[in-house]
Amino acid sequence: MKLKPFCIPATLLLFMAFNVSAQQGFVLKGVVMERGTTNRITSGEVVNKRTEGSVNTNDLGLFQIKVNMGDTLFVFKNEFANAEVVVQSSKDLIIYLNRSTDLREVNIYGESKKQELDGMRQEYRNKGSFYAGKPPLLSYLFSPLTAIYELFGRTPRNARHFGKFYSNELQQTEIDGFFNESIIKKHTDLKDKDLENFMLNYRPDYSVASKWTEYDAIKYIRDSYKKYTDTLRKK
Incomplete structure (x- = not known):
């Protein structure tokens, strides 16, 4: 009696591939801006709450930080309200901060x-x-x-x-x-x-x-x- 070849559904393969890539981690690129303006925020700090690794935004408000899918980024800068953003994609991220009174x-x-x-x-x-x-x-x-x-x-x-x-x-x-x-x-x-x-x-x-x-x-x-x-x- 011949055994039939075992087939894995395509959707399951996609889920497994996504799960593996999420665990591997990647470098996320992004920019921090002041909400309602075109001003970029320099020297802001971006922290990965899971790893506690942090980076500062450069003179153009840009940053790069190592993350896994689902990680939460905590962003703060003096005179601005803090922000938390969940990483849901590997695409470049724009984070907006409100001025804080x-x-x-x-x-x-x-x-x-x-x-x-x-x-x-x-x-x-x-x-x-x-x-x-x-x-x-x-x-x-x-x-x-x-x-x-x-x-x-x-x-x-x-x-x-x-x-x-x-x-x-x-x-x-x-x-x-x-x-x-x-x-x-x-x-x-x-x-x-x-x-x-x-x-x-x-x-x-x-x-x-x-x-x-x-x-x-x-x-x-x-x-x-x-x-x-x-x-x-x-x-």
Whole structure:
């Protein structure tokens, strides 16, 4: 008895070929543009969320990144809203970003805060505290009276305390740029008391946030949000 040759349907062959090519990966080319304009966005960052590999757009807004079919690309650039795009084709990709007013407000707040602190620091200088209560060693040789005043005077003592406050406020303002109510609301469904508790309990340290990109901040917020909701469920 002769066995009939086994035939694989053409549709199954196509599916298998597609599945293999999707797993192999390829280099995707694309461009990032500002929505509603012909402006190309330079120095934007494009991240493959699966591999965490990233590239920057060049002077023409172009990028190339290795992906698999179905990967999600996370795209961000200062002063623009973030975007996520799922790779569904090997064709060149156009990604549009909207201008963000939220980030601009945070930056303006940071600039005005620094100007306010700089003005207060200048007041101490106007009152005669030149070294903020920390005179350099050479001042004891060339201007000993000033050095002694800087060590024991009331204004220099206050200036010394203000110097610590100044540094801390600038650090906290930098953290606010990544971890603020507007960004957290955009990437979670927290509000009211839950939002306050989350911001209080999961505020990052400056040593961590100072090394962040915007992608790192959003990843931290989402990971922390999962921990927060898991904790609420256990309670």
